[in-house]
Amino acid sequence: MNANDNIKIDDLKKPYFVWFEENWVHDDVLHHHQKGQLVYVESGFQYITIDEKIYLLPQNHAVWIPPNAVHKTNSHSEKIKLMIMFADIRTKNSFYHKINVFSVPPVLKEMIKYAEKWSKQMTPDHDENLFLKALFNELPRFVEHSLTLHISLPKDQRLTKVIEHLHHHYRDEIKMDDLSDTALLSFRTLERIFKKETGLTLSKYQQMLRIIKSLELLSAGHLTISETAYEVGYKSVQAYTRSFLSVMQFRPTDFIKTIQ
Known part of the structure; x- marks a missing residue:
């Protein structure tokens, strides 16, 4: 994921994983994860290629990337703050199996910022699991203003x-x-x-x-x-x-x- 870290997401023995970076640096390589992931841009902007489509992720927007979707980061602003949250997805709810780009409402923004306390925590944590389970359970209801904007390659x-x-x-x-x-x-x-x-x-x-x-x-x-x-x-x-x-x-x- 990040050129400065060597964390193997799919090897982690925990249902959720939080990763916050003040200045995100990506290795620009196509990859996928068994977990789904929520990418939130706190400041700056990010381009992401997912399944051969390029999406723009503006500031204060997030994208839900389904499990096993092939993706990579294309380019971004000089300084970007990103929060990425990974989750094991067991539900058949259609929301979790399609791409969604959306503006983040205040409640979800505060929840994401609160979850920063667990950033890069490798060991299982009961409170982390309870909090993130609630966040991901409510995610479909937070997505009211989806941005369907993308261009196909x-x-x-x-x-x-x-x-x-x-x-x-x-x-x-x-x-x-x-x-x-x-x-x-x-x-x-x-x-x-x-x-x-x-x-x-x-x-x-x-x-x-x-x-x-x-x-x-x-x-x-x-x-x-x-x-x-x-x-x-x-x-x-x-x-x-x-x-x-x-x-x-x-x-x-x-x-x-x-x-x-």
């Missing part, structure tokens, strides 16, 4: 250069027809393959990249909504707000409230 090698171009030039005005030359495919064929692989059209994919990047910038807290809009390629705050609303189903101002 296509497997088709013909799309590699197209994806690279979109990721490097998402803020620019891209003529989508020109991308067919990059892929050496007709535009019609490119659009068909791209949508099959990612679930999105080329223009929608660019929009998702812009919104994801804007969430990252808003989480960092250095730019206003207006500055963020221009930074990710929108010509006006109104255009950015419309785009944000269509993707997220809420406004940038609502998002700001979830990270404060």
Whole structure:
């Protein structure tokens, strides 16, 4: 998990394990655990790849990663505070077997912060078990405002250069027809393959990249909504707000409230 520690999660003989880091450093390798895990970003922001989809985890948000889901950390802000909590999952409740990214409500935030006292405790603890059992039991009820925002990574090698171009030039005005030359495919064929692989059209994919990047910038807290809009390629705050609303189903101002 962490480049500075050698804790083997699946070898631990306890149902729960808490791991808090002031400045998380990940080894960026795909892996999985038999336990499910809750990852909470106290400050900063984190990108996580889970089952070939990239999710953004903004400040004051958490992700539930089901048992055995293949995942890795992609990149993150310079300084990030992470709390990771592992749990043996025996229930068939569907919540615990799918990915959920959500803003953390005040009650859950306080519970997570309280659990920091057990960080990296290797031996079983009765009080820890009771507390974390209650936390994980209530987890489905805390997830009211899920962020379903993610982008899929296509497997088709013909799309590699197209994806690279979109990721490097998402803020620019891209003529989508020109991308067919990059892929050496007709535009019609490119659009068909791209949508099959990612679930999105080329223009929608660019929009998702812009919104994801804007969430990252808003989480960092250095730019206003207006500055963020221009930074990710929108010509006006109104255009950015419309785009944000269509993707997220809420406004940038609502998002700001979830990270404060």
